[in-house]
Amino acid sequence: QVHVVESRGGYVQAGSSLRLSCFASGTIFDIRDMIWYRRNPGDQREERKLVASIKPDAGTYYRDSVKGRFTISRDNANNTMFLQMDDLKPEDTAVYFCEVEALIEIPGARASDSRFEYRHVEGQGTLVSVSV
Numbered sequence: 597q598v599h600v601v602e603s604r605g606g607y608v609q610a611g612s613s614l615r616l617s618c619f620a621s622g623t624i625f626d627i628r629d630m631i632w633y634r635r636n637p638g639d640q641r642e643e644r645k646l647v648a649s650i651k652p653d654a655g656t657y658y659r660d661s662v663k664g665r666f667t668i669s670r671d672n673a674n675n676t677m678f679l680q681m682d683d684l685k686p687e688d689t690a691v692y693f694c695e696v697e698a699l700i701e702i703p704g705a706r707a708s709d710s711r712f713e714y715r716h717v718e719g720q721g722t723l724v725s726v727s728v
Contacts, residue, residue: 598622598717602694605722613682614724618694620675626699628652628714630670630677634690637723684726691721
């Protein structure tokens with residue numbers, strides 16, 4: 597099994613900085629994209645919004661509202677991803693989720709039937725609350 601765990605978020609004031617980390621553990625043979633999403637707290641029906649993503653070659657993507665303030669990075673050797681958030685704004689208040697695209701072994705009825713697939717695995721989320 598593969599588990600993804602985000603670091604603790606926090607309650608900060610506008611203009612502050614916070615760094616989130618995400619660690620994937622278990623039997624992982626490879627990780628492709630690593631992604632941060634966020635969703636408004638208290639509204640589980642709301643669709644998650646992509647915040648930032650990073651590829652194995654360190655290619656990155658950011659949503660427009662966080663460009664210049666957030667920096668995503670990864671440590672491939674340790675299956676870890678980071679999100680450095682600077683100049684936080686109240687509108688950044690959200691539950692932040694980490695998701696990894698991990699190559700795992702899917703067991704079959706017999707050992708020879710097992711196969712390898714990339715699966716998306718998500719963490720439980722961590723709350724970041726930014727006050728004015």
